[in-house]
Amino acid sequence: MRRAQLTTALLVAASLVLVGCGGGSDSSDDQKPASQKVAGSEEIASTWPLTGLPVTGDEDAEKTYPVLVTKMDNTYSSSPQIGLSKADMVVEELVEGGLTRLAAFYYSQLPSKVGPVRSMRASDIGIVSPIHASVVTSGAAGRTIARIKGAGIQFFQEGAAGISRDTSRSAPYNVFADLTKIADTAEQDPARPDDYLPWGDEKDFPGGQKATKIAASFGGGHTTNWTYDGKGYVNENTYAADGDHFPADTVLVLRVTVGDAGYLDPAGNPVPETKLTGKGQAMIFHDGKLVRGTWTKDDLDAPIKLSTKAGALTVPAGHTWIELVPAANGDVTFTKK
Incomplete structure (x- = not known):
């Protein structure tokens, strides 16, 4: 049903003349296909849905496969x-x-x-x-x-x-x-996926407090440690192969409610279930700074929205690592140097 609805929406959209540049917008109404023909046959590049970065060269953000x-x-x-x-x-x-x-x-x-x-x-x-x-x-x-x-x-x-x-x-x-x-x-809807986060420009990211070392604790069993090296965030206790580390430009922490999935794993441990709906505290670490805000997500298939008291908040385009840290017994600490 969902795929049929999307296909119908695309056919309607195809009859419209779209002018503008995709990405960097809080509204899903502003999202554009991978590229668009405009006056004089000029082609405007779109952005990647999972990073907000511009599509370059002969790449296309409208793939034949899903995420x-x-x-x-x-x-x-x-x-x-x-x-x-x-x-x-x-x-x-x-x-x-x-x-x-x-x-x-x-x-x-x-x-x-x-x-x-x-x-x-x-x-x-x-x-x-x-x-x-x-x-x-x-x-x-x-x-x-x-x-x-x-x-x-x-x-x-x-x-x-x-x-x-x-x-x-x-x-x-x-x-x-x-x-x-x-x-x-893999089956794929014939369209570029929606932006996962509200991507924005570097210049729009508000000034925050200095924070160069981060410890995201998931409640006693595991803590992920990050250090800002002047270019991006390095996962200090990663298990990735040498030279195969994730290039994090931003670490986004969402404090979430964790419930019981209702069954035990083979070792007899209760299986937790992260409830990624509702709202909670957000901590956005970028460029060695921390900006605090609030995340909201209306239902399971709704996008994540971010805001501060000043209004909507965007994440600078780039590679983002999202930490879903339990609000009840998890913890996030950071230092300035």
Whole structure:
């Protein structure tokens, strides 16, 4: 139903003459296709939906495949993680035992090897639904699969073309995905995905307090540490392979409510579920500064909106790592040097 509605909307839109430049807008009404013909056959480039960065050269932001969100292990056993440097955006979420898992978003680039790929959670519904992304996963508990299917989310699990095991690694940390092969069979709405965040220009980012070191604690089991090096944010305790680190321009912390997914993992641990709806505290770390604000998300497939007391807030275009830190027992600390 959703895909049919989108296709109809595109046919209507095709009859209109669109003039303007995509990206950098708070309103989804202002989003444009990958490029547009204007007077004199001049072509105006659009922006990538997961970074807000301009599309350059002969690239096209309207792909034949959807955003592919790969669930990646984030423990020592996953070392080294492969493919993070090619991700457009990463979301870190809480899983059982106080540990975290990564949802790595791929669209502008599709690497031939990413992983280790692990199972999905019900938390992923609110994470991937705003842009109708597909999930690449090793599998999931039966009730999670039922909920993912009920939300209309396409997913690819072990057994699908492009997902295989690396015999040089130990299970379950040996599942890897070739996203170029998965893209060949993935269904895609014939349109550029919506912007995941409200992207803006560097000059529009408000001045904030100095903050060069960040510690995002997920409640006793795991803390992700970041340092601003003058160019971007370096994950000090990453498990990524050397030279394959995610190039974070911004670290966006959303304080979220975490509930119980209603079942136990094989080790007997309760499985948490991040509730990515409603509103909460937001902390935007960019250019060595912190700006505090509020995030809102009306429902599971609604976009994330950011604001301060002064009004709507945009995120400078670039690669963003989103930390979904529990509001109840998580913590975020930072230092000025």
